[in-house]
Amino acid sequence: xxxxxxxxxxxxxxxxxxxxxxxxxxxxxxxxxxxxxxxxxxxxxxxxxxxxxxxxxxxxxxxxxxxxxxxxxxxxxxxxxxxxxxxxxxxxxxxxxxxxxxxxxxxxxxxxxxxxxxxxxxxxxxxxxxxxxxxxxxxxxxxxxxxxxxxxxxxxxxxxxxxxxxxxxxxxxxxxxxxxxxxxxxxxxxxxxxxxxxxxxxxxxxxxxxxxxxxxxxxxxxxxxxxxxxxxxxxxxxxxxxxxxxxxxxxxxxxxxxxxxxxxxxxxxxxxxxxxxxxxxxxxxxxxxxxxxxxxxxxxxxxxxxxxxxxxxxxxxxxxxxxxxxxxxxxxxxxxxxxxxxxxxxxxxxxxxxxxxxxxxxxxxxxxxxxxxxxxxxxxxxxxxxxxxxxxxxxxxxxxxxxxxxxxxxxxxxxx
Ligand code: ZN
Numbered sequence: 001x002x003x004x005x006x007x008x009x010x011x012x013x014x015x016x017x018x019x020x021x022x023x024x025x026x027x028x029x030x031x032x033x034x035x036x037x038x039x040x041x042x043x044x045x046x047x048x049x050x051x052x053x054x055x056x057x058x059x060x061x062x063x064x065x066x067x068x069x070x071x072x073x074x075x076x077x078x079x080x081x082x083x084x085x086x087x088x089x090x091x092x093x094x095x096x097x098x099x100x101x102x103x104x105x106x107x108x109x110x111x112x113x114x115x116x117x118x119x120x121x122x123x124x125x126x127x128x129x130x131x132x133x134x135x136x137x138x139x140x141x142x143x144x145x146x147x148x149x150x151x152x153x154x155x156x157x158x159x160x161x162x163x164x165x166x167x168x169x170x171x172x173x174x175x176x177x178x179x180x181x182x183x184x185x186x187x188x189x190x191x192x193x194x195x196x197x198x199x200x201x202x203x204x205x206x207x208x209x210x211x212x213x214x215x216x217x218x219x220x221x222x223x224x225x226x227x228x229x230x231x232x233x234x235x236x237x238x239x240x241x242x243x244x245x246x247x248x249x250x251x252x253x254x255x256x257x258x259x260x261x262x263x264x265x266x267x268x269x270x271x272x273x274x275x276x277x278x279x280x281x282x283x284x285x286x287x288x289x290x291x292x293x294x295x296x297x298x299x300x301x302x303x304x305x306x307x308x309x310x311x312x313x314x315x316x317x318x319x320x321x322x323x324x325x326x327x328x329x330x331x332x333x334x335x336x337x338x339x340x341x342x343x344x345x346x347x348x349x350x351x352x353x354x355x356x357x358x359x360x361x362x363x364x365x366x367x368x369x370x371x372x373x374x375x376x377x378x379x380x381x382x383x384x385x386x387x388x389x390x391x392x393x394x395x396x397x398x399x400x401x402x403x404x405x406x407x408x409x410x411x412x413x414x415x416x
Contacts (some may be wrong), residue, residue: 324405
């Protein structure tokens with residue numbers, strides 16, 4: 001994946017996350033919030049027909065309030081579908097419903113999310129008192145690409161772990177004879193043949209893994225190997241794998257099954273290692289930032305300072321806290337002075353007195369935008385890479401609490 005695509009998808013993921021958080025806050029008074037997941041290859045006319053069907057079935061709902069709410073939601077979604085000839089790449093997810101607005105009031109909310117980070121795999125129609133956001137959350141949790149190998153002496157499977165998704169790819173089975181020798185065979189000869197067969201099988205498994213993983217070795221975040229003992233140990237200790245893959249092995253794990261289900265067991269068994277790897281890259285970024293902060297000159301932090309450097313084109317990597325939820329308000333006074341203030345997303349826009357001339361700018365005259373959107377737009381224009389940093393480790397937490405969720409590593413020292 002190119003850097004450009006990577007950034008775009010980070011930005012897109014951030015926008016998705018924001019919408020999901022908003023949707024999660026909503027609840028309906030009855031089962032009246034509709035969520036529809038549409039795969040890329042689904043005909044829009046099929047989806048529309050399904051909605052029409054649900055609309056007519058909704059006439060059986062006893063509560064008049066719920067019935068009207070569901071039918072309104074369905075009508076609103078059908079209207080939205082008119083804008084599409086075919087679903088966009090990776091499909092789309094539609095949400096609509098009358099949400100509780102407090103004081104017995106309801107508000108109609110309709111959201112359409114196009115092209116999620118992973119393909120929508122199956123059509124889902126869901127009507128409940130909450131929106132169905134879990135499938136989207138799973139996609140957003142997607143990070144990393146791992147190679148999976150499970151084997152014993154009779155069977156092996158290789159596949160991918162892409163984010164949270166396991167993809168079985170290839171399997172092999174061996175002709176290794178069982179431990180019981182047939183009559184008339186010498187014990188020694190039998191043992192030798194058996195060892196040879198095992199060796200051949202390990203080679204075959206390694207070839208299968210090499211074919212799949214070597215071309216992707218620079219994208220791979222690691223390889224997990226599973227199986228019973230001592231098979232996986234023999235396999236790894238015997239250096240059967242391509243040496244570059246061998247270096248990528250994150251660990252070996254006890255797994256009882258070596259069919260496709262073994263790949264899933266392997267991912268479960270490696271849970272801790274995977275969680276660690278996920279934050280590893282974020283940790284490295286923050287280590288580098290702190291090193292520059294203490295001993296170097298190429299660290300910048302805080303919204304205003306980082307923004308200035310960003311505008312100058314001097315930021316190499318922009319570090320943004322995944323949990324940053326703030327807006328930036330831009331005020332331009334009557335004398336043309338432009339100033340900005342960062343505000344909590346839940347707070348109203350304050351009015352502002354220009355620090356240059358004292359002129360007051362009202363909230364209505366100000367422009368308000370999400371901080372991350374604001375910074376990423378500048379970063380994209382300047383060819384700066386943006387990295388989202390998790391708060392699941394100490395220095396990641398510090399980025400949010402001590403640096404306002406915004407920092408950067410500079411290309412060169414600027415003295416700003
Ligand atoms: Zn002014």
